[in-house]
Amino acid sequence: MNNFPSVFEAINDLSKDQIEGLLILARKFKERDHDKPQFPNKLPIVANSFLENSTRTKNSFAIAIKRLGCHYLDFNTETSSLNKGESLEETLLTLYAQGVDLCIIRTSVSNQLSEFKNNTPVKIINGGDGTNQHPTQALLDLFTMQEIGIELEGKTMAIIGDCIHSRVGHSLCELLPQFGCNIILCGPSDYVPKTPEYEGVEISNDLESTVKRSDFLYTLRIQKERHAGSTEAAKHYDTYHDKYGISRDKLKAWNKEVPVFHPGPANIGVEISSDIIKSSLYKGYDQVVNSIYMRMAIITAILSNNDKNIGIIDGTRIRD
């Protein structure tokens, strides 16, 4: 794949050709014996560095790294020198000097990884940064949509929930319109932008009309940890399920028993009912299955670029 970026922070870092290349590669990984080492000569070292909680992303990257036959380093941020005041840049340069080739980073700080694009301490994949981007999630969602046979061109997907605080929502809005899919962001006015921020994306506060216009649904949890005590955001907590929760009854009543995606973690009984999660409409587990293959594809693409401009201090690389 030509010129894959060494810091993969956002969907907009990739060309459409690179996205198509990742989809092909993920499909190949799913089809073949995925335990065969991808890098037989010199095994790269890949670190997982999660500065914020995670179940799906951290574990699926760990599994993808091991299935590719790379060395895996679980970089424990809580016991690291980050807690003694060392900067993230200094930490990443130190990991690079120790031999780490790639670091998966999750952080609660939006845009924290942008500073590394021009001065890259180690190759980086964004595992989700604040409310900004979760590009690997959006790519595995696209892969899953294609895998289950959804033809995106001319279709409409509703993203329902706390859209403005959702990094997954932002990445999907940058990705799916490139494949001809229209998006409606639906939720209470405090959870959706006042005006559309992306081409091919509409805003709605009305769930019934949104669902009736949609071919498939993508539900999001209320991101309470990103509300910072906002009374506007909190006022919807108690009434959310009645007004915006997706349940089997609502979909039946509206004659719209369509696929329902969720990036997880799901708050059952809030944005999604348990009868949806336990039904064949729910695609959350397909997303988890496919997360391994898409992340194997992304790791392979980033490790295979020939970027020599990594870990440079005062014009000199700190290791060969």
Ligand code: CP
């Ligand atoms: N989808 C997702 O990012 O889930 P985790 O927070 O569990 O990694």
